[in-house]
Amino acid sequence: MSDRRAYRVFMNVVILIAVGCALMSLNCSQTTAKKAKYIPSHEERISWWKHAKFGMFIHWGLYSVPAGEWKGDSIGGYGEWVMWRKKIPVKVYEQLTRQFNPVKFDAEEWVKLAKDAGMKYMVITSKHHDGFAMYHSKVSPYNVVDATPFKRDPIKELAEACRKEGIKFGCYYSIDRDWHHPDAFCANQGEGNTWDYPDDSKKDFNKYLREKALPQVREILTQYGRLGIIWFDGVGTKTAEQNEEIIAMVRELQPYCLINSRLGDWKSFKWGDYRSMDDNKVADELLPYGWENPGTINKTYGYSKNDQKWKSTKTLIRMLVDIASKGGNYLLNVGPTGEGVIPQPSVERLRAMGKWLEKNGESIYGTSGSPLGKLPWGRCTAKPGKLYLHVFNWPADGKLEVPGLKDKVKKAYLLIDKKRAKLPVACEDEDKIIVSLPPKAPDEIDTVVVLKIKGKVKT
DSSP states (O other): OOHHHHHHHHHHHHHHHHHHHHHHHHHHHHHHHSSSOOOOHHHHHHHHHHHHOOEEEEEGGGGGGGTTTTTTTOSSSGGGGGGHHHTOOOHGHHHHHGGGOOOTHHHHHHHHHHTTTOHHHEEEEEEETTTTSOOOOOOOOBBHHSSSTHHHHHHHHHHHHHHTOOOOEEEEESOOOOOSTTTTTOOOTTTTTTTTTOOOOGOHHHHIIIIIHHHHHHHHHHHHOSSSSSEEEEOOOSOHHHHHHHHHHHHHOOTTTTEBBSSOOOTTTOSSSSSSSSTTOOOOOOOSEEEEEEEESOOSSSTTOOOOOOOHHHHHHHHHHHHHTTTTTEEEEEEOTTOOOOOHHHHHHHHHHHHHHHOOOOOGTTOOOOSSBHHHTTEEEEEETEEEEEEEETTTEEEEEEOOSSSSSSEEEETTTTOOOOOOEHHHEEEEEEEEOEEEOOOOOEEEEEEESSOOOOO
């Protein structure tokens, strides 16, 4: 072979190698780009939740077996706190696993009830303070599949049923308190297991986090598809670094999953995507951030057969409206029995709320809080170009005064009126209007009057 020919062959080989390297580099860069995980903004994560307004909370576990009593004595307070209130030893409380067999549990029925009620998301206790996992945990055999005759995973069944019905699904997890584990405690609140494990000096909270809590949270985040919320409870023990580690794990495994503020100091709202208020607490005014009321239909969260103090449908609907008018969400709890049945009084009230929302949901879903402040006759919610006046107390003279409104009202009508017949509107002065109403309220609980406003609302 001549030198010139050899040189051409050599150059061809060099070019082929260069092209190959370039293609490999391009392919690698594309692969890297595919692997790069998109981190959604806070607004992207929370947008669905802001629109939803209404969700179902479920407290269900071994505590539903004693049902608010222990050895014939009523415990008082929340049914799910029976172990702590009666200082039941771990070995004794564990025996409840033999009795927990909720054969009447039907995930699809529960989700259908939530949907009928107009609820848009669901959060259930995957592990409460008693330390018992209501899902199939490989971290601890103290779980509903391995330790009870039920042998089913209700979290899995509910997650699947929620996906089928378009309901966002979330899990509650008691992260600080765990009365079953010797190293878990809540020293700042004095609500740990002091009867089985009285010596705080021997406890290693970090050990509990590493060997149980964090691995179980990872299971929840990886075993049940996309979660809408991981709802933490039990604050006062973790350090800021531990909270940051938990948040990082959630963001890595479930980038779109919301975290409530009870991960850390919930009162200062330092941690989480939105603020969880105290139990049954409603904000006094419109707040500049997302917040949620974890409320009950009676007094307790976990089932208690002695608690028959049920809130009326009227109270619950007005509570939902009050919360929405202040920019919040209503996470309304049910406490199923040990057989897996949601109590009938809860079912009746939820279905009644759903019927009201069928007619008036436009005034709740996707709304912002009231720009009008406190109103003597009810509440107000808003959307761009619309105000929804929720009239609780119907004016005897048929004249509804709306103070603080500086805009011109294009039209006023009753939300339930399909014909959208105009209601007369008069301007009494520059910042107050009067809407003339029918002599009798169409809905005694809450009749919604819609005001169509030109442009942005000015108050």
